[in-house]
Amino acid sequence: MYCPKCKAEDTRVIxxxxxxxxxxxxxxxxxxKCGTRFTTFERIELxxxxxxxTNDTTEPYSRKKLERGISLSCGKRPVTRxxxxxxxxxxxxxxxxxxxxxxxxxxxxxxxxxxxxxxVAFIRFASIYRNFKDVEEFKKxxxxxxxxNK
Numbered sequence: 001m002y003c004p005k006c007k008a009e010d011t012r013v014i015x016x017x018x019x020x021x022x023x024x025x026x027x028x029x030x031x032x033k034c035g036t037r038f039t040t041f042e043r044i045e046l047x048x049x050x051x052x053x054t055n056d057t058t059e060p061y062s063r064k065k066l067e068r069g070i071s072l073s074c075g076k077r078p079v080t081r082x083x084x085x086x087x088x089x090x091x092x093x094x095x096x097x098x099x100x101x102x103x104x105x106x107x108x109x110x111x112x113x114x115x116x117x118x119x120v121a122f123i124r125f126a127s128i129y130r131n132f133k134d135v136e137e138f139k140k141x142x143x144x145x146x147x148x149n150k
């Protein structure tokens with residue numbers, strides 16, 4: 001593990017603890033060169049999960065893409081990093097036994113979680129995900145989404 005400050009390779013683990021109900025290991029590390037302390041997390045990776053896109057191509061699942069989408073939707077909202085991480089954890093747990101998932105299912109699952117997390121983030125994500133043509137279509141779809149996802 002590289003030091004985030006000086007980029008040295010020599011870091012040592014000071015403390016390890018189980019986190020997220022046993023799904024993650026949290027490690028405190030210290031750089032042998034500059035003494036900087038930092039935290040890392042070790043979690044199960046969804047190896048082999050493929051995402052089937054709307055154009056029928058597939059690509060490997062990317063946690064970073066999901067995290068970016070959630071972070072953009074939650075921008076300037078009272079949503080913590082921990083809440084975003086927990087949302088991702090819940091979604092990944094839901095998909096953990098699958099080999100392939102459609103991008104549509106990812107979007108629908110994410111909208112359900114965002115609605116529980118923050119209504120504004122939900123609306124932001126839905127407006128981009130649903131690709132509305134005009135304001136009337138947007139209002140109609142939001143009404144449907146709020147009634148369907150209760």
